[in-house]
Amino acid sequence: DVKVTQSSRYLVKRTGEKVFLECVQDMDHENMFWYRQDPGLGLRLIYFSYDVKMKEKGDIPEGYSVSREKKERFSLILESASTNQTSMYLCASSFRYGYTFGSGTRLTVV
Amino acid sequence: RKEVEQDPGPFNVPEGATVAFNCTYSNSASQSFFWYRQDCRKEPKLLMSVYSSGNEDGRFTAQLNRASQYISLLIRDSKLSDSATYLCVVIPNQAGTALIFGKGTTLSVSS
Secondary structure, X not given: OOXXXXXXXXXXXOOOOOEEEOEEEOOOOOEEEEEEEXXXXXXXXXXXXXXXXXXXXXXXXXXXEEEEEEOOEEEEEEOOOOHHXXXXXXXXXXXXOEEEEOOOEEEEEO | OOOEEEOXXXXXXXXXXXXXXXXXXXXXXXXXXXXXXXXOOOOOEXXXXXXXXXXXXOOEEEEXXXXXXXXXXXXXOOOHHHOEEEEEEEEOOOXXXXXXXXXXXXXXXXX
């Protein structure tokens, strides 16, 4: 089975900190995605990547950046964390239509 | 109009009931459709794909109506373990494009 691993299950950071959320997949998938999920808003796409060093903005990229230096790793970066970035962050990878999600990182910014 | 819309529920049904969820999508060029299931505090997992001809997997039946741009999921003989949030998911155009999620419909099955 494809495994998508997110480095942290729970994270607490202070306002203004630079935050790195890491995601690693083990099936050589080309496509990787970052979503955030909030009550009443559902899953919203932040960024995605079709290949190494490629990135595309999703619906809500403001305040975020990404890095994909290796095929298996897709990092989400909060340049200066703010309280409105408190959320559940979900990483996914896919080949064609087979999407697999990581177990999520619940980030709290205080 | 939002890209993918679902009735949020919650749907509260007794065990053994039949329950149906509907979902509408706005992009008529959308190519692929899915239902995902998400348990509380867990990640979404693929439940089933949705094909134009309709498809069935045990107690679950999915239907796609392209003309009306809606997708349905029917659950027969509901079990307690079916309690979850069901997410309608659309891929707007081609393979590899990001999934577009509905906000989900919450189902609670009680004994």
